Amino acid sequence: MKNTYSTAKICPYVPPEGEKERSLVKQKDCNLTLEPDLYRILTKSRNYNELVHVWKSFREAAGKPIREKYLRFVDLSNEAARLNGFSDTGDMWREAYESETFEMDLENLWQQLRPLYEHLHAYVRRRLIREYGSDKIREDGPIPAHLFGNMWAQSWVSLLDITQPFPGKPSVDVTPVMEAKNLTALEMFKMSEEFFTSLGLKEMPEEFWKRSLIEKPKDREIICHASAWDFCNGKDYRIKQCTDITMEDLITVHHEMGHIQYFLQYARQPNVFREGANPGFHEAIGDVLALSVSTPKHLQSIGLLDEVADDPEGDLNFLLRTALDKVSFLPSGYLIDLWRWGLFSGDIKPEEMNTKWWDLRLKYQGICPPVKRTDTDFDPGAKYHVPGNVPYIRYFVSFIVQFQFHKVLCDAAGHEGPLYKCDIYRSIEAGQILSQVMELGSSEHWSEAMKIMTGGATNKMDAGPVLEYFAPLLDYLQEQNKNEFIGWKSNDSTICP
Template structure:
């Protein structure tokens, strides 16, 4: 493709995007009998609640007691639920909802129709579910060998190690500092790693990426996991795209991305999301520039160019989406503490039960509902002995207005204390909208549940709250230094996440729209443009690196996490305003504020019976009906000012890319050299950005 062709394509898709967003969302049926429609919705509410209970219970039994019998029972219930979904879709799609006088009934019918794939034939619907299931299985069973143990990639260099490389090994490891690689290899094989290729993403690979400072080891696990997933997933993902698009077109959408976006009820959704990203981008670039300088100091300019993008394996996370794990490299004031009350919790004899009781007290202190007896009787709050369980923390609504549970293998740590408050916020959301019809027992849009839960935990994280509940006392260190360390930790988690959360669905939508050609190239193109991240080693179309992200291959939309991260600060600011907080936003604690509790209840109680814009208008007392990043920017303003001072001598805030960066993921075409091709590509990207901006 030449540069002129690229520009033409950019103009074409810019036009198509604006055109499609002006269209109505999904087709209507021909049945105009309003009485029949109302009767169908009453029956659906009863039957869907019962079906939801059966499926949720079967899933709960499996994840809290992983046996083959429980797996089969869960699969059976999911198959029945799938048939119910298809039958319900056909009935709902037959009605012309515009003929219903009741707005809530029209809204319920739309919810049944708009997000389902049931328009496919029975064979293709089953195939789609099977393809997604196979991709999940490949992903969840991917395993790699420990670093340095055969079979290994002989092309990965094995450099001598520095003393600091051993900071996360047991104490014996320090005695091997600066010793030859063979000594280190013998030690790790005998002491740390099993002598077989059985390392999974969680916890082993995740732990290495978070804590190792050995660049060659980081590169090894980064590439090995992608080698075990992408090539096996690519063809299945291509078939998934084809089937998802067919389902969307049959339902009345342009493609599957259009169908995903419809749940946000915003005709200019893509434009709105891009505007939000553009407002947070300056803050991200300040953070990026500071972090890059620290990485240059740690790894040298041979690994990280002083004005360039960052190789993604150096940021402490498989996808470079959360940088908290490199806090030790970038801490603003190393002599001041990084807030972690784990040791104080252990000193005070905390238990998992006490942590959940403390989380419940946080919400009841604001006048909100206590957890029902069923919660305490049936939840899994700690890892049970002598049975296999799935430990990822999650909150569960069993759809019967009585049974709510949390599954979490809680340990006495500050991170799990935050997690308990987060999951209890979801339980509170379930309790608040319990009286809504089944179809409305959800967040106002897909971002709301996470946003509300995170807004509450912003109060739990901060120093005033931890002091208030007796877990933190700072009497010896400069409060400003402690605050900057705290804000840096939060920025590495929240601000660093924003461009990744934004670009995942930008990529996915482009695949649905433009086809499956050059998928890997486009993935890295977007990561470079939005994150300033490049692969640490050349990538080709055979690699399919998007497959290393579970949400991509498991058919879960991702833009909701971007919006939730922005929205949580907007909600938090409103809670702080009504609670009467004065001072810096990051120091606000809403604990025991009845006014904040009332506002939270107002946000939660409607569920999805109202649009997100209506909820935001109510929340802000009419000031706006849009998700806005202003509160996020305000929260981090003290840190941004500090970053600007640190970056004042930097020649470039952000990153510049050259043909070497782009050539890492660009392939030669028609005999053109990589250099010339990459330069043309950069020109096309710049023009596209200005057109679509």
């Protein structure tokens, strides 16, 4: 299943007679790959039909062919889970969080964040209508899933150019500068390492630099989905990433380096405890650092921004960019495992599994498929973590707790002013808190780790810091959206209205 996904290739878009050739990838053969070809088309193309083509073809190549295999896998995996005393695989996965109220807590967190998401959704929908026309997107409807600049509509940063509140201000997207400077993948990794060591955290061991794979090889096919590996011998740690020279990938570099840092920190624990306090903690470490790295002031200090607009308008541009990455992700990070838990438990029947997938996509994300979907399609299969069998709720948890961690570390670093302006660079105090928590591995319940992290303030997940971070943006969006319909209506989740 993983190989089908990773080696999926599609044909380039052929414009119909009369349509101006605008495709960005000049290639005639049917060997466009997800990374980098489809990523590039999705982020840069604004040709509605080309985007439909890419969106649909990838699902046909990567998802549909593994439908039967996946159902067989669900049976086998459930059988194994039951032999281990769980009611099904979803039950087994949730065990990692050791909480009786986990599912209810997640739903409550989502309900707290939903108004922020819906305002971002309404604002982006208006900008997309301006770009593509009201014949393509209804003013009170869900948004077609292929227009977000991302294969899964889960990060919307590629829409920054058409959604920036104040386009006249210096851009907070540093990709063009990275290109102009001819930055290399290695330099991006060194930059990230330097941030970790500035906090007094560990540098990467020699083996890491020798054995990691940080550029897409030209001579063979590999699984490009970025990952970090602990070889459990105390010296061999590696990252595999087909690094593209973009701001998004610079953030991903920090994300993966966060995993390696966690591996290094808990290396002295017995093997059984060499895990994150919970899987969401493991996903959060690198992202926490990236929250500092992506502030305009920090980007300027490392030479990736010339000018910083230090005024409310510049701040809103920055906050919107961050929201297009973090807030847009929340419902999609939540629903992927809602769907899998349902399938594992039998609440979702195999013959309706694609329809149910789109019910969730509509309900939580407010998106719809640009072409009719049926139950012979298998769209969840075109998301890496499904064929790769990686539980996903960890990312939702991570996106909540990383803001909790950010707030605590900013306090420790002596930051004053709004949370979104904080940069913990060079704060040994912040680094100490991080290493205290990481050293524990999973030897304590994560609620204990949360207590240590927050200096005793809480032992729970809390959406408060996310809301605090984005508060000025929410005010702005509410004002901008005063004539908009908030939310979405649709009678059929399997096709855009």
